[in-house]
Amino acid sequence: MIGTKKQLVISVIVTALVLSIVALTGCFSSQNVQKSELDRFVGTWDEIIYDPSGGTSVKGNVTFNNDGTGVSYLSDVFPEKFNYSISAGKIYLKYGVPEESATYDYYFSEDYETLNVRNTFGGTVTVYTKQ
Numbered sequence: 001m002i003g004t005k006k007q008l009v010i011s012v013i014v015t016a017l018v019l020s021i022v023a024l025t026g027c028f029s030s031q032n033v034q035k036s037e038l039d040r041f042v043g044t045w046d047e048i049i050y051d052p053s054g055g056t057s058v059k060g061n062v063t064f065n066n067d068g069t070g071v072s073y074l075s076d077v078f079p080e081k082f083n084y085s086i087s088a089g090k091i092y093l094k095y096g097v098p099e100e101s102a103t104y105d106y107y108f109s110e111d112y113e114t115l116n117v118r119n120t121f122g123g124t125v126t127v128y129t130k131q
Helices: 002-027 037-041
Strands: 043-050 058-064 069-074 080-087 090-095 100-108 114-119 125-130
Touching: 037 080, 043 069
Parallel strands: none
Antiparallel strands: 043 058, 043 125, 058 069, 069 080, 080 090, 090 100, 100 114, 114 125
């Protein structure tokens, strides 16, 4: 009889443990995990670069890869590969030969489908829309 009570207690503990694990797993489903800032950039975006002086806008698209690399296709320009990093609300780009760099302030729309970027030196504004 003591062996049976002991087995019953162990069964109850194991069942409670299994149910707890199942409940906690549901709390951490992929839908509930917040995306990192890098993940929000990753993907292909349509881009419009606005001339701050009111001149002609340039259209193209850009792809940000999750390894910190990317490629930009502007109208009538060959693809330009670049490296990027993100820190404290800024995106840092390195591109071209010889290598050039640029720093941009950025912010996303509430749904993360639009990304606005402003060159911190020249004031050029680029608007990206997620494809």
